[in-house]
Amino acid sequence: MSKFFLLPLVVLTFACALNAQETLVSRTSTTTFYSHAPLEDIEAVNNRTTAALNLEKGEIVVKMLIKHFEFENALMQEHFNENYMESETYPSALFKGTINTAKPIDINVDGDYEVEVSGTLTIHGVEQPHKGTATISVADRQVSGKTVFIARPKDFNIEIPTVVVRNIAEEIEVTTTLDFSSN
Numbered sequence: 001m002s003k004f005f006l007l008p009l010v011v012l013t014f015a016c017a018l019n020a021q022e023t024l025v026s027r028t029s030t031t032t033f034y035s036h037a038p039l040e041d042i043e044a045v046n047n048r049t050t051a052a053l054n055l056e057k058g059e060i061v062v063k064m065l066i067k068h069f070e071f072e073n074a075l076m077q078e079h080f081n082e083n084y085m086e087s088e089t090y091p092s093a094l095f096k097g098t099i100n101t102a103k104p105i106d107i108n109v110d111g112d113y114e115v116e117v118s119g120t121l122t123i124h125g126v127e128q129p130h131k132g133t134a135t136i137s138v139a140d141r142q143v144s145g146k147t148v149f150i151a152r153p154k155d156f157n158i159e160i161p162t163v164v165v166r167n168i169a170e171e172i173e174v175t176t177t178l179d180f181s182s183n
Contacts, residue, residue: 024143024180026051031064031176033151035169042076042168044069051178053143055105060117062095062176084158084168085124094122095130105136105143112137117147123156143180148173 029049035042046069051062066087071077081087097119099105105113113136121130134147150171153160160168 022054022056024053024055026053026178026180029176029178031069031174033069033175034173036173037167037169039166042071044071044077044080046070049176049178051145051180053099053145053178053180055099055107055143058099058101060095060097060099060119062178063092065092066090084153084160090123090125094120096120096122097130099134099136101136105138107138107141107143110139121151123151124158126156128155145178145180146176148175150174 027050028047029051031046031049033042033044046064048068049062049064051060053060066085067081069077069080071080097117099115099117101113101115103113105115115134115136116131117134118129118131120127122128130149132147132149134145136143136145151174152171153168154170
């Protein structure tokens, strides 16, 4: 009976090992956002963005904890987490999607690959379809990716009180830079 129990465990372990070879992982990548409004500019950085990229299947997942965004102003960071993003209730942001490219990405060939990315972006508990462009770069078998897109707080049910509406832009520029290594 123990042989029958161990066989599925061995098969599962082998399948996971194969999948891990296909998947590139990033545990310490960066996401920044920039809000330009009439009264002030707001910037924040999250250096703990994580991602998984499967080039063979064209799948990507990017996740970050909201509370990891750091601001120059501690009070601004507190307001961001408590009043706007409600990071205790909605602790993370997630993108899950696919990469579409005209030519296959070969990690043995250095170069930049312009790709289209589409999927679902979840912020503040709200899922929205997301489509954009990104650049995947290969250098010495190291893979990195970068995308810049616009996020609108209203699209994710993030309420901006009237008293500070001139402090926070309606459109926020988000930049994500991912550095992958083999798993």
